[in-house]
Amino acid sequence: MTGSIEQGASQVHGSTHILHFLVRIPRPMETVWPVLSTPEGLEAWFTSVDVLEPRLGGAVTLRDLGAGRVTAWDVDRVAEYTMDDAGRLRFHLEREGDDASILRFTHEFQGEQETEARWRARFERMIAFLGA
Template structure:
């Protein structure tokens, strides 16, 4: 079984952007969680992590995306990082049968620095990563 990336959707209002993706992953939520909630996991497919305090209101520094705070933390389910300048990254995992999961991803940002295709590439790397490490 392999993963799949549903079509991402985006909304723009002025220079504020919101991207949503639905990613089906061939591993359980517990197996996927380290890929979205640890420095090693995020660094392997998303961006290098300089600091990540794994708790509500912990500090987070994501090299290519910015620094800020952990604004939601529900172990094995939700990790949300709010970044300076109004940015936000939210990973929400849900069960998909006994051995798979679905990642509902939201990215809010300002400016033109990111794209749907860039995140699609990241999610392709995530699917490869969890296939090798779970």
């Protein structure tokens, strides 16, 4: 089984854009979680991390998106980063059997800075990095 990006959706509510993805990853949650929640993991497929305090309220600075705060943190399941200028990114990881995971991703932002295609490419890099 290979990883797949099964669903990508974009919604606009006024000036707020919301991107949703469902990504199936044939790797256990314990393998996928560090890719979403550590500087080394995020740098491997998404962007360089200057600061990441892995706790609710912790500081986060993602090189391509700017500075913000960790607004949700449930170890092994949920990492949410709310960036001052780039909106809210939520990674929600779920177990799918013993050897696979499902990532439910949401990016809520103002303006036009992100696209469904850019996130799809990022998730393809993540799947490749995980060897899925």
